[in-house]
Amino acid sequence: MSEKNEKYKKVAYYPGCALEGTGHAYNRSTKQVGKALGLELDEVKNWNCCGAMEVKNIDPKIQTYLSSRVLSIAANEMGHDVVMAPCNGCYHNLKKAEYDLEKDEKSKEVVERISKKAGHKTYEAGEVETIHALDWIKDAIGEEGLKERVKNNLNGMKIANYYGCMYTRPRHIFPEKDQGPGSESTLEPHFMDDLLEAAGAENVDFPLKTACCGGAHTLSDSDTSTKLVLNILKAAEASGAEVIATECPTCHSGLEMHQIRAEKKYGEKTNVKILYFTQLLGVALGLNAKQVGVHENVSHSMEFLKEKGLT
Amino acid sequence: MPIHEEHLIRPENIKTKDNLVIDGIDVSGHWSTFIESRVVTDYNEEMEEEIAALPGGEFIHRCWQCGSCTNSCTVNAINPEFNPRYWIYLIRMGMESELLRDKDIIWQCVSCNKCTYACPRDVFPEGVMKATSHWLELKGHTEKSPSMHFDEVFAEQIIETGKIEEGRTIRNFFKRTGQSLTQDWMIQMVKNLISNLPVKLLISMGLANVLRPKTRNWAAAGAAISEYAEEKQEEQREALGLTELVEMAKQETESLESKANS
Ligand code: SF4
Ligand code: SF4
Numbered sequence: 001m002s003e004k005n006e007k008y009k010k011v012a013y014y015p016g017c018a019l020e021g022t023g024h025a026y027n028r029s030t031k032q033v034g035k036a037l038g039l040e041l042d043e044v045k046n047w048n049c050c051g052a053m054e055v056k057n058i059d060p061k062i063q064t065y066l067s068s069r070v071l072s073i074a075a076n077e078m079g080h081d082v083v084m085a086p087c088n089g090c091y092h093n094l095k096k097a098e099y100d101l102e103k104d105e106k107s108k109e110v111v112e113r114i115s116k117k118a119g120h121k122t123y124e125a126g127e128v129e130t131i132h133a134l135d136w137i138k139d140a141i142g143e144e145g146l147k148e149r150v151k152n153n154l155n156g157m158k159i160a161n162y163y164g165c166m167y168t169r170p171r172h173i174f175p176e177k178d179q180g181p182g183s184e185s186t187l188e189p190h191f192m193d194d195l196l197e198a199a200g201a202e203n204v205d206f207p208l209k210t211a212c213c214g215g216a217h218t219l220s221d222s223d224t225s226t227k228l229v230l231n232i233l234k235a236a237e238a239s240g241a242e243v244i245a246t247e248c249p250t251c252h253s254g255l256e257m258h259q260i261r262a263e264k265k266y267g268e269k270t271n272v273k274i275l276y277f278t279q280l281l282g283v284a285l286g287l288n289a290k291q292v293g294v295h296e297n298v299s300h301s302m303e304f305l306k307e308k309g310l311t
Numbered sequence: 312m313p314i315h316e317e318h319l320i321r322p323e324n325i326k327t328k329d330n331l332v333i334d335g336i337d338v339s340g341h342w343s344t345f346i347e348s349r350v351v352t353d354y355n356e357e358m359e360e361e362i363a364a365l366p367g368g369e370f371i372h373r374c375w376q377c378g379s380c381t382n383s384c385t386v387n388a389i390n391p392e393f394n395p396r397y398w399i400y401l402i403r404m405g406m407e408s409e410l411l412r413d414k415d416i417i418w419q420c421v422s423c424n425k426c427t428y429a430c431p432r433d434v435f436p437e438g439v440m441k442a443t444s445h446w447l448e449l450k451g452h453t454e455k456s457p458s459m460h461f462d463e464v465f466a467e468q469i470i471e472t473g474k475i476e477e478g479r480t481i482r483n484f485f486k487r488t489g490q491s492l493t494q495d496w497m498i499q500m501v502k503n504l505i506s507n508l509p510v511k512l513l514i515s516m517g518l519a520n521v522l523r524p525k526t527r528n529w530a531a532a533g534a535a536i537s538e539y540a541e542e543k544q545e546e547q548r549e550a551l552g553l554t555e556l557v558e559m560a561k562q563e564t565e566s567l568e569s570k571a572n573s
Contacts (some may be wrong), residue, residue: 017474020474027454045524046526046527046528048469048473048526048529049469049473049474049533053470054423055462055469056366056441056443057366057445057459057462058462058463058540059366059540059543060366060367061539062536062539062540065536066368066469066536069532084449110539113535113539114532114535114536114539116540117531117532117535118531118532118535119428119528119531151442165423165424165425168428169423169424169427169428170424170427170428170435170437173426186428209403211385212385212421212423212425214385214421216421216422216423217419217421220460221421223417224386224389224419225421226419227389228389228421254451281327
């Protein structure tokens with residue numbers, strides 16, 4: 001067994017704010033899948049918001065501080081060397097903080113100053129490794145391990161895997177990606193495809209894997225977001241997908257919300273289902289749909305899963 | 312005769328004549344469209360430096376106008392007027408009045424970083440878009456954009472509690488921008504949620520609004536962030552030459568207040 005494989009079996013878990021709100025189905029399904037796979041999640045103690053998409057527009061170094069506090073607690077107070085964040089926004093911000101604290105003296109200064117006043121140890125670059133829920137399952141269990149554990153094969157379910165923006169861009173904050181075979185690609189990410197395929201899905205050829213859903217302006221510029229989401233939904237349907245698999249609470253609720261808005265406002269109805277990849281993995285591992293929070297999604301997928309004999 | 316990049320030319324400067332004779336030669340038809348030349352004299356030579364002083368704008372000087380940003384841009388694909396390369400050009404040239412023609416759409420950048428991915432010069436155009444919309448607001452050219460309202464509501468909540476409670480952020484945002492919370496699509500969304508969820512869970516979600524999530528012992532961190540944010544704002548005002556203006560406005564209000572009190 002590889003070193004990574006062991007290291008990821010017990011990690012610090014940073015759910016972030018969205019997973020306590022609109023994304024609670026993602027939180028629930030991530031925990032359930034972890035349990036079913038025998039992986040241990042140790043929630044970061046007394047965590048705070050990472051700064052999301054918004055704080056950097058007030059000042060980017062405040063965002064760096066917010067993320068560094070989370071990393072500092074995981075490393076210094078809990079003794080972990082890996083933090084797993086399922087939300088693309090959190091994952092992105094923790095990665096960005098890591099990069100800035102390694103490369104930028106000014107960021108270091110600001111983080112040190114605020115950390116001192118806040119009364120905790122300043123985070124130093126390199127103390128923990130930040131990973132996404134996809135890395136976690138892919139490296140701790142892998143496709144082969146997953147195949148062995150699948151109880152309800154997804155049976156050729158046609159899936160469009162949607163990764164969004166923050167998982168791959170900007171590329172410089174993800175030094176481990178684009179490193180050849182086995183590593184994730186920022187241009188054509190495939191980790192979610194790999195996992196769902198192992199669970200029996202048939203991944204469709206989906207050109208908008210890393211397109212933007214307009215999540216930054218979901219409320220402040222709804223028309224733009226609706227257009228962008230509608231594009232994604234239609235492209236998924238045109239690619240023959242029955243389901244869009246998501247890996248981020250902001251993308252997920254953006255797709256759900258604007259699927260409804262597109263129908264109400266522009267009379268554009270799409271039928272493609274929207275499910276977290278952890279929900280799909282969960283049902284494949286034999287959990288029932290409610291255990292992975294399918295009933296908590298805004299878009300209705302219970303019937304669909306029943307028809308497929310998956311619940 | 313089709314004009315290349317016609318949207319970059321002001322409509323009033325495009326002259327088309329049905330019948331046109333120049334120097335005794337009839338050029339009606341194909342050759343009858345002209346672009347009126349104009350002279351730009353009102354350069355704002357400080358503009359590039361000011362935008363470079365705001366977070367995100369630091370690397371604007373690296374741009375060599377290849378256009379990869381606009382080419383890859385998410386918003387450009389749905390609105391051709393949204394043109395990061397062109398705006399960077401205008402800013403570097405100091406063509407303020409030209410930039411101001413687009414002042415109401417620059418904030419619409421969705422921060423997807425497709426431009427950053429494509430840019431061969433590490434300009435970070437996404438940051439430049441943020442810095443530019445920030446500059447427009449600070450200079451009083453635009454009202455605060457809905458997006459800036461959202462960022463502020465969000466940041467204030469983090470400074471106060473350390474965490475985000477989405478329901479509260481959304482309510483405050485709608486309040487601040489004067490919109491009604493009861494938009495039909497929102498109602499439909501809530502209806503969908505209710506038809507899916509057991510009542511018990513909804514009640515607990517409602518309770519989440521009362522028992523707001525908080526990070527324990529957050530006060531010191533919140534205060535340190537506020538203090539730093541205020542310093543930064545002061546620096547930015549200085550870089551943009553707004554300090555005096557703010558001081559004047561302060562004195563003005565103070566003297567008005569003391570008059571009102573006496
Ligand atoms: S991609 Fe970069 S260098 Fe090219 S025009 Fe845009 S900002 Fe300038
Ligand atoms: S970050 Fe903004 S400017 Fe850059 S591609 Fe996306 S929408 Fe366009």
